[in-house]
Amino acid sequence: MAFRRRAKSHPLFSQEFLIHNHADIGFCLVLSVLIALMFEVTAKTAFLFILPQYNVSVPTADGELVQYHYGLKDLVTILFYIFIAIILHAVVQEYALDKINRRLHLSKVKHSKFNESGQLVAFHLTSLIWCLYVVVTEGYISNPRSLWENYPHIYLPYQVKFFYLCQLAYWLHALPELYFQKVRKEEIPRQLRCIALYLLHIAGAYLLNLTRLGLILLLLQYLAEFFFHMARLVCFTDENNEKLFNVWAVVFVVTRLFTLTLYILVIGFGLPRVESQALDPERGNLFSFLFNNILFRMSVLLLVCLFQASVMWRFIHFQLRRWREYWNEQSSRKRAAAALRVPLLPSPGYHENGVVKAENGTSPRTKKLKSP
Template sequence: MAFRRRAKSYPLFSQEFLIHNHADIGFCLVLCVLVALMFEATAKTAFLFILPQYNISVPTADGELVHYRCGLKDSITILFYIFIAIILHAVVQEYVLDKINRRLHLSKIKHSKFNESGQLVAFHLTSMIWCLYVAVTEGYVSNLRSLWENYPHIFLPFQVKFFYLCQLAYWLHALPELYFQKVRKEEIPRQLQYIVLYLVHVAGAYLLNLTRLGLILLLLQYVAEFLFHMARLFYFTDENNEKLFNAWAVVFVVTRLITLTLSVLAVGFGLARVENQAFEPEKGNFNTLLFRLCVLFVVCLSQAWMMWRFICFQLRRRREYWKEQSARQRAAAAPTPFAKQQSKPVKRESGYHENGVVKAENGTSPRTKKLKSP
């Protein structure tokens, strides 16, 4: 982490220097923003990086309630939290995952997948708890009608907007991390797929004012992904431990069904009954028939794609399982060299045995051979 001693130094501004010190560089930039808060001349600019913008005070019976809208200045805040995500990524990698990897002695391929799952377990667990807390405190779980009532949801509570900014920052930081972590070329397309998928869904829910529905769908998705990456971590420590994969398979199918049901209920039926159905981008209203069909198409397409990958994954696991079982059965059925030696017929001398002495057919003892003296 920052200011730690390194066994090897690299030339300044070189590629290796950037890769091995990217977390320290990000830490210095974050520190500059925090120092800027101490001076009156720069404090106003520093707040653009740290706090969400476009706040509006809404008068209520108990006083004033502060809400937030989305805008271009959010990109500045997201940029700041990208550096925060890079620093946290390096902390988890160096102080947790690297120490575990030294004990496990994994191969290069398993080492890369272990690091990927370890990072995502930490992120999914944090996001799952945070998402559940926001959904419960804002009343989205107790009142499902709030997912589509009073659309468009332009004014967001602080915790909802901050949650979406942090989500966008994390998935955007995952793109340069592919370079910083030296991910193998074979793994980059697979990781890019789910990174882009998350960015499209999170950014779409935030910009199209579907934040309430997006929050619940993210909660469902993070529960399934958390179980999957936990199962991978346990599998890397012990390859015979596959029970969590079975639990994940059940949760994955259930979350796909709930996701499709909620999407059709909220977008297909809920928004269709909202009185204001007009295309007004300046007011944040996109509630038209074409908009609803596009949203449902994207959601259904992504769920079908994930289900297809899930089926292929399960079929591949079954093939590997049956191949391993058949190999074990062949190994058990094949006679061992010792068994072959024992199965050879023993050549017996002619005659019969009597009191341990071989008798000839005519009752006389066979003539013993005389040994030559050395």
């Protein structure tokens, strides 16, 4: 059951014991929940951890369709999948990243960045495929009007709700992983900021009933992030290979434009066309009522535009710094090559064909001896 081979054992319940055995502890907790499914007394409680709750039968033309909405019991399900994410994190680290790291012999700083990008490449690729499958099967791409029609989207299909629960679980699991992976203090503020932004956007789309728009935006975001972290991995193996960074730059700009366009299309033009409804928080009409208010709608769009502008500014600053470093390196290489091509100047006074030459290349005058 152990994920790692350890050279020595640590005292029970000590800090080092928890860090080195956190994946095994999580595996034991998950196994306990799965064993509880086998007994009738505990099966009902175990299902709270594994399956999404709050299912509702919605009548349709073809019969009844089971859909879901959110509630406090979702926190129990998210907690279970946090432990699943911790286990998968340890598996990827042990059986993939650590083996590659031993071959590359990276420094401590690059080792930490390599592990971060390796984990995120695996997560973004999985989420990208899963999210693309959901938006295609639910018809959100083929019918863009479905992003705002019949808002608020209180009831969710099973795969949409399960996707959001897993996304929240992954980004929440990243918080204790900062401790388990012994992330450097200099890197913690940046990673905390990234985790907080993802949690804010995903939880906001889930609670504001904007899950359809959130799926499309996550698809675009994960596409750009996948190319970025893939480019970093390639750069660690070959520092001169920066082709993927150029691909990422193009994908990043395109996804930012699509993101801003979707926000304006859905919030600026789509949601105002939803029929005005009376304020009814119990039915979920609170946010539909707010989005019918032009002041609230314009405030949301302003915040979105400011955030996207800040993201683009950081991107432009990063690109300018990268190009500056590239041209400085190229100019230093040219200067070094030019210095090698310049011939060495002769030292003052040297022999040529048995005759002593001066600095200007002429033969020095011989000193005349006085006659006795």
